[in-house]
Amino acid sequence: MSYLTRREKQIFNLMLTDASPKEIAWNLKISYNTLDFHRKNMYRKLSVHSRLELFNKYSCESGGDVSRIGQFSRQANFSPAV
Secondary structure: OOOOOHHHHHHHHHHOOOOOHHHHHHHHOOOHHHHHHHHHHHHHHHOOOOHHHHHHHHOHHHOOOOOOOOOOOOOOOOOOOO
16 A cells, blocks of 8 residues: 555545535645545545545444554544635
C-alpha cells in the first residue's frame, strides 16, 4: 500500500465520519476542488472507488486495520456556516 500524505490522512479520518464533503472541506479550510483532488489520490493509493468502499474496507466496525493509515475518529467538530 502506498503511504498517504498528512492531508490525505486527515481527509481519510474525516471521511469515516458522517461529515459531508462540504463540511470536510470547510473544516480543513480548503476548497471542494482541493478536497476532490486529495480524495481521488487517496482512493487510488488505497485501491477503492467510493466512500462506501473506503468505509467498508477500513472502518473499525468492519475489522479493517486503519493503524497503518491514521487515527480513526467517529467524532469531529463541525460548525460550517451553510
